[in-house]
Amino acid sequence: MLHLKDPIGTDFELESTPQRIISLVPSLTETLCDLGLEDKLIGITKFCVHPFHLKSTKKIIGGTKKVHYEKIRLLNPDFIIANKEENTEEMVVELRKICPVWVTDIATVEDVMQTITDFGKLFNCRMEARKWNDKIAHNFADFKLFSETLEVRKSAYFIWKNPYMVAGTGTFIDALLQLNKFDNCYKNLDRYPEIDLESLEKEHDPEVILLSSEPYPFSDADAFEIGRNTHHAKTIFVDGEMFSWYGTRLHKSFDYFKKIHSKLV
16 A cells, blocks of 8 residues: 655555556656656646657547546546646546546756656656656756856746736746746746736846747747837747756756856857
8 A cells, every 4th residue: 555645735545556647737748758657648638749649649638727527537547647736626626536636736846856756656666766856866966056157137937928927936937047047027926927018127127038938939029029128138039848847858958048048148
């Protein structure tokens, strides 16, 4: 019998290792595959785009905010992976009528590594989990050395338009901004606040504007519009997956961050 508690405090008692898993979290779908669990993965969301071939080999059960409960029920899963931020509480409550739902809550690099450790225990792949955590820890330590010489730059990370929204405090994106010595202009606002472009220069005057590739794909026209409301801020288009996909993808993020800083020299 395996006794574990998920990050939101739900107790689990598992008599055997789950064999039929559904993932409602794109970055954790990729993580499960990296841990060697692709064969046990039976259902994913339409946003689970890595690995690419999963879309043609696994059942699509909806999105991250709205799922098809009957499709999930018919798949006869014995375990579901969810996330506190990406999935709704109402969804989790309903899905628990079908099978156990493990809810992750990830806001730091350490949370990522703990999630991978938890998966190692849950799905009996401790060795693979340890290997991936070793990779992440190595690249993390290397980047921390690299970042010691970085200049602190006042920054804003945009994720949406109409209305304009940015990453605030309490988010995984904000944690990675801090690692990069990007002083988040909106660190005093919670989660993903809506902002007024006209106040951007007057109240914050950022040095760097980061425009994410997801969930909204910013264009050159967007960059121009935002740039008009700053005092000569440097605008950089960034790969949103590198800043917001918690899981095994994080081991790639640190080298990507180095490339971003080379553009700021």
